[in-house]
Amino acid sequence: MLANLLEGLFNGISIGAVLLLAALGLAIVFGLMGVINMAHGELIMLGAYTTFVVQNVFKGLGSPWSDFYILFALIAAFIVTALVGVLLERTVIRFLYGRPLETLLATWGVSLILQQFIRSVSGQFVIGVGLFCALFFGAIAIISRRADYERIQAWAMAILLPLSAAIAFFSSKIAGDAFKLAVTKPWFGTQGVDVTAPKWLRGGLSLGTSTLPYTRLFIIALTIVCLLGIYWFLNKTVWGLRIRSVTQNRGMSACLGIPTQKVDAITFAIGSGLAGVAGVAVALLGSVSSNTGQAYIVDTFMVVVIGGVGKLVGSIMAAGAIGILSYVIGSNAFGPLFSGSPFMTSVVEFFATASMAKVVVFALIVVFLQFRPAGLFPQKGRTVEA
Amino acid sequence: MTRPFKRRDFLLMGSAVAGSLLIKSCGGTSDSTSSPSASTSASPVAAGDGIKVGILHSLSGTMAISEKSVVDAEEMAIEEINAAGGVLGKQIVAVKEDGNSDWPTFAEKAKKLIDQDKVVTVFGCWTSASRKAVLPVFESKNHMLWYPVQYEGQECSKNVFYTGAAPNQQIEPSVDWLLEKYKGKPFFLIGSDYVFPRTANTIIKAQLAAKGGKVVGEDYIPLGGTEVTAIISKIKTAMPNGGVIYNSLNGDSNVAFFKQLQGAGLGPDKYPSMSVSIAEEEVKAIGVEYLKGHFAAWNYFQTVTTPASVKFVEAFKKKYGAERVVNDPMECAYNAVYLWKQSVEKAKTADDLDKVRAAALGQTFEAPQGKITMENSHHLSKFVRIGEVGEDGLFKIAYESKAAVKPLPWNQFVKDTKGFGCDWSDPKKGGKYKIS
Numbered sequence: 001m002l003a004n005l006l007e008g009l010f011n012g013i014s015i016g017a018v019l020l021l022a023a024l025g026l027a028i029v030f031g032l033m034g035v036i037n038m039a040h041g042e043l044i045m046l047g048a049y050t051t052f053v054v055q056n057v058f059k060g061l062g063s064p065w066s067d068f069y070i071l072f073a074l075i076a077a078f079i080v081t082a083l084v085g086v087l088l089e090r091t092v093i094r095f096l097y098g099r100p101l102e103t104l105l106a107t108w109g110v111s112l113i114l115q116q117f118i119r120s121v122s123g124q125f126v127i128g129v130g131l132f133c134a135l136f137f138g139a140i141a142i143i144s145r146r147a148d149y150e151r152i153q154a155w156a157m158a159i160l161l162p163l164s165a166a167i168a169f170f171s172s173k174i175a176g177d178a179f180k181l182a183v184t185k186p187w188f189g190t191q192g193v194d195v196t197a198p199k200w201l202r203g204g205l206s207l208g209t210s211t212l213p214y215t216r217l218f219i220i221a222l223t224i225v226c227l228l229g230i231y232w233f234l235n236k237t238v239w240g241l242r243i244r245s246v247t248q249n250r251g252m253s254a255c256l257g258i259p260t261q262k263v264d265a266i267t268f269a270i271g272s273g274l275a276g277v278a279g280v281a282v283a284l285l286g287s288v289s290s291n292t293g294q295a296y297i298v299d300t301f302m303v304v305v306i307g308g309v310g311k312l313v314g315s316i317m318a319a320g321a322i323g324i325l326s327y328v329i330g331s332n333a334f335g336p337l338f339s340g341s342p343f344m345t346s347v348v349e350f351f352a353t354a355s356m357a358k359v360v361v362f363a364l365i366v367v368f369l370q371f372r373p374a375g376l377f378p379q380k381g382r383t384v385e386a
Numbered sequence: 387m388t389r390p391f392k393r394r395d396f397l398l399m400g401s402a403v404a405g406s407l408l409i410k411s412c413g414g415t416s417d418s419t420s421s422p423s424a425s426t427s428a429s430p431v432a433a434g435d436g437i438k439v440g441i442l443h444s445l446s447g448t449m450a451i452s453e454k455s456v457v458d459a460e461e462m463a464i465e466e467i468n469a470a471g472g473v474l475g476k477q478i479v480a481v482k483e484d485g486n487s488d489w490p491t492f493a494e495k496a497k498k499l500i501d502q503d504k505v506v507t508v509f510g511c512w513t514s515a516s517r518k519a520v521l522p523v524f525e526s527k528n529h530m531l532w533y534p535v536q537y538e539g540q541e542c543s544k545n546v547f548y549t550g551a552a553p554n555q556q557i558e559p560s561v562d563w564l565l566e567k568y569k570g571k572p573f574f575l576i577g578s579d580y581v582f583p584r585t586a587n588t589i590i591k592a593q594l595a596a597k598g599g600k601v602v603g604e605d606y607i608p609l610g611g612t613e614v615t616a617i618i619s620k621i622k623t624a625m626p627n628g629g630v631i632y633n634s635l636n637g638d639s640n641v642a643f644f645k646q647l648q649g650a651g652l653g654p655d656k657y658p659s660m661s662v663s664i665a666e667e668e669v670k671a672i673g674v675e676y677l678k679g680h681f682a683a684w685n686y687f688q689t690v691t692t693p694a695s696v697k698f699v700e701a702f703k704k705k706y707g708a709e710r711v712v713n714d715p716m717e718c719a720y721n722a723v724y725l726w727k728q729s730v731e732k733a734k735t736a737d738d739l740d741k742v743r744a745a746a747l748g749q750t751f752e753a754p755q756g757k758i759t760m761e762n763s764h765h766l767s768k769f770v771r772i773g774e775v776g777e778d779g780l781f782k783i784a785y786e787s788k789a790a791v792k793p794l795p796w797n798q799f800v801k802d803t804k805g806f807g808c809d810w811s812d813p814k815k816g817g818k819y820k821i822s
Contacts, residue, residue, distance in 0.1 A: 011615045018613075116446065185707055190445075190454040192641065192671035202675070204651050213649030286612035287641030287671065291448045295612050295638065330616030331623075354607045354617055355579045 007210040008333050009324070014216040016323025017223040021281050022296045023303035023315055024226055025274035030301075031310040032247045033267055035093055036100055038107040040300060041293025042114035043272050046084060047077035047279020048288040049118060052193045067198045070280065074222075077276035085272020089265055097264075111293065118290040119190045123183035128172030135164035192289030201284065219281045226277060230312065233270070243267050247310070306365060308375030317376055322361060330357035436479035437472075437736045439464070439726075440499035442510030442520070447487025448610055448637060452715070453512045455667055456534055457482070459716035460509050462705055463723035473727050474736065481505055489519035496520040500529050506736045507532065509722055512715070513636075514538060514582045521546070530739050532726060534719035536662065536684070538585035542795040542808035542817045547746060548765045549722040550715065551685050552793040553589050559770045560660050560683035561590055561632070563785050565599050568630050568658065572602040574621050576643070577634035579606040586634045586662065592799035607635065612642035618650045621657070628656035636663045644676040654679030660772075665713030666780060674779040684714040685768045686755035687781040695754035711780070712754075721753045725760060747811050756790065763808040765793030 026040050051073040058069035088110060096103045139160050143149060176184045197215055204211035234240040245253045246263045254260050282292060303322065307314025328334065332352035338344035351360055372378070441460055443453035464478045472478060481503045483495040492511065499505045500523070507530040511517045514537050524531045524545040536551040564573075575590060577583025583606065591601055603624040605617050621631065635643055640663065647657070661682045669677055688699055688711055698720065702712050725746065730736045733745035749760045759767040767790040773781025796806040796818065809815040 007619070011619060015613060015615055119446070119450065181707055190450040191667055192451055192638070194671055194673035196673040196675045197645075202648060204649055206651065211649075211651040213646065213651075215645075215649050282612075285642055285645055287638040289451055289638060289671065291451075291610070291638065294448070295610055326613070327616050327619075331619045352620075353605050354611065354613070357616065358608060358611075 003208055003210060004333075008327060008331070010210075010212060010216075011331070012324030012327040013320060014213075014220060014323070015327055016320040017216075017220045018278075018281060018285065019299055019303050019323055020316060020319035021219065021223045021226060022275070022278040023300040023319060024223075024230065024312075025271040025278065026300045027304050027307070027312055027315045028230070028274065029268060029271035030304055031312070031315070032243060033264065033271075034100070034309075035097075035268070036104045036107065037093075037271075038104060038297065039088065039111040039114060040275055041295075041297035042111045043081045043085065043275035043293070044279040044282055044296055045118065045288075045290065045293035046114065047081050047276030048195065048283040048292055049188065049193070049279075050077040050080045050276065051280045051283040052188075052195050052288055055195055067200065070198055070201070070284075073280050074277055077280050078273040079276075081276030081279070082269040082273035085275075086265055086269045088272070089268040093268065094261070094264065111297075115290045115293070118188055120186055121188065122186045123179070124172050124176045127175050127183070128168050131171055132164050132168035135167060136160055139164065188290075190290065192287045192292075195283040195288050197284050215284045219284070222277070222281060226274060227312070227316070230270075230274075234312075239263070239266055302365065306368065306375055308377035308379065310379050311375075311377040314375055314377035322365075325364065326357050326361050329360050330354050436477045437474070437730075438479050438481055438503060438505045440496075440503065440505035440508035440510065441480050441482045442485055442492065442495055442499060442508050443512065444487040444516075445482075445484040449485075449487040449512055449516075451637065451671075452667070453485075455710075455713070456512065456715050456719045458706055459702070459712070459720045460534075460723055462702060463720045465705075466701070467723065467727055473730050474734070476736075478727075485510070485516060489513075489515050492516045493519045493523050496523045496531075497527075500524075500527050506530075506730075506739070507726055507742075509534070509719060509726075511535070513580070515580060517541075517546070518581070528739065530743065532719075532722035534722050535715045536718075538582045538589070539795050539797050540585060540800070540803060542763055542765075544743070544764070544810055544817060546764060547722065547725070547760070548793075548795070549718040549725065551768055551770075552765050552795050553586065553797055554794040555685065555768050555770055555791050556662060556683050557586055557589060558593060558799075559785075559787065559791070560662070560681075560772055561593050561599070562597070563683075563772055564630050564632075564658075564660055565594075565597060572600045572625050572629040573632055574602055574624055574629060575604040575632045575634075576617060576621075577606055578609045578611075578636040578639055580609055580636075583634035583636070587632075589797055589799050590632060592801075596799060602629065607639045607643075609636065610638050612638060614639070614643045614646050617643075618646055618652065621652065622650070625657070631657055631659035633659050633661040634663060635661075640664060640668060641672045644672050644680070648676050665715070666711035667713050669775055669779045670711060674775065674777065677775040678777065680775050681772055681784065682775070682781065683770070683772050685771060686714045686717040686753075687771060687773045687783060688712050689773070689780050689783060690755060690771070692752075692754060692756060694752050698754040717754050721751055721758060721766075724751050724753075725749050743810070758790065761793055762811040763793055763795050764810055765795055765808075767792050 022044060025043070026037065029035050029037050029040065054073040054076050055069050058066045058072065092106050092110060093103060096106060143152070143156050201214045201218055204213040205217065234244060242253070242258050242263050243266070245258060246260050250260055282296065286292070303315055303318045306322070307316070307318035329351060330353070332348060334348065338348050350356065441457055443457050444450050445454060445457070461480060464480050467473060468477050481499060483499055485492040485495055496508065499508055509532045511520060511531070511533055512535050517533055517537070520531065521543060525543060529545055531546045532549060533546055534549050536556050537548070539553045573594060575587045577587055587604060594601055603620055605620060607614060607617065633643070659680045661680065664682045665684060666688050698717065699712055703710060728749050728751065729742050729746035732749070733741040735741055746760050747762050751758055756769045761767055770787040770791050771783055772785040774784050776782045795808050796803040798804050805821055806818050807821045808817050809819065
């Protein structure tokens, strides 16, 4: 019985760890900055695809390296998604601060773009879009240095836009015709790609009758490291202090000379980078395909909302609770308790499937939010009302 | 902070719109350079007197993973036929529509293909849900759909030709084979939570009950769900000494399931699994490492050695790249195009659908899987195969039926449909009649 209990606890925690890792980035972006980032799932997906690319690069390097690709994948995924996050923040989200509805729609659009990007990116695609961006924005940059830029701006745009679009379109078409498959073939395609855990992460640790999968242990460890890292960053570094002050009172922080724009970009980069790290973990457990992110976006928001927006400790508790709850219901862990009554057994068994467990967990969450609308650990203080 | 809509904003948005159009057109060209539809419709002659057919699959959304490659196979078949002179002396022009993994969209696009594009037939759909969504459209317009995927049966429409396997050509033989190979072992059924796995598992349970097998558990994961820890511990509790897992999961859940099954230490030696939705493409996406030694049941594997299969694989790799693989639904889709072509040639018309339908019955085709026949039930006689995943990610064929198996669309293990058959050659019998 004790062994079962421990195994149940471990499994619950391991489900929670994945949820928490996926939600950590969002807890920062949504919790601290108040940005509803619907593209968070797609950042996780980009992290997973980065893992795939790193895996293939290291496969080419041979034996000692290929066993440890996962560690490099963590770093690479963090960097790639952080860069994408900064790009997203600088080009889209920064114009929408304080307008949650528009942010929601815009980031939802971005998530669709990222999904389709992964499906259709190919050499030809990169040539076309890259050339367009280089020509158009390059030309704008050159022209904008002229003194009479304001005057000729409209004309310049009207000429440059179709011109660079046409050049990009035709050169990508020519490249496609000339090199055929080599350029037109999608890099990843619509079909998922395989990420195989390195040898030392396959299988599990046997403890009596139960087995603790190494990947789960790895993810739990990774989650703890990320949590400690964030805690340290937010509480012990200068930029962490600035982030917290901007979160509490943006206007006052700006008055005191804190570069709020830079703080926004850094916060968003870290949140996105954490999504990338979660992507590596997710790649070890599940599928890597263009819709990987979709599977996590609802769960991550759930964790952040239940935990209480803006509180990391809330997210930790919420992820743990949801994980243990869905495991206990889904695996029928309490089944033996009701073995006395056939009626109760059938009731419990009805709910003890993965789909029904999800329904029950959601129902419980709805009930919970009726009583605690601000989550487990609500924000306190005067800023909340503002 | 509102401000008037200035010229600068207009230009900014305009450039965004133009940019996205460019992205779209680039994405489009990458598809159409290889598709016959674009190359033929570009020349006015072909567009004028070509025969228009519709291709209706999900090119985006969760099902795009599987359906895109089926489109590839259909386009290859059309291209081959066109290169060999077309049908009735005319080139086939494919009109491609995206069902977006969304069932109402499928119905809408089916209407569009029939009413606006005036196609003479449609090749399309993958999930049973999408087929059920378009069925009323095809029936009300008395049109024609070729459906290329194995499915749960219990349907027999006059307006659909089913080129995938019926349950008695995939699920039932594989259960028999498992009962034989793993005598006395318990069964655990898992599946995605929608119509195909639920019906499939009903059939399996009835069959096992009739033949003395034992089912110790049954569980479903929401479509696309990846959290399988609870299911794996249920399997362990229900079958502590090993047993057979019958797997009808679809899509992404499979990846999570097999990765975590191995992590939990349940290997194919003690816990062999039989899958009905995992083919060569899925093996590639899941990773061979996790699937080695597990089984799958299909009508066709890439490793089948018939001359038609060798030719099919070679042509496909030449067209789409050497690392691509072919699978059963792709083969079924490829066959569908050829069977339609033969029916049209026999009927001597592509537009009179009743004549084409009548001509389709009894058509035979040397398919990659072997010689297939279109039966009066609008289903095919097909070969049944079971494969074991090998080191190279392809299937070692473990079982092969000696002759083509006749289709039984109405399941004989399920009480409601026991004793029913389907025969469209006889107007009195139709889609569901009592076999006396």
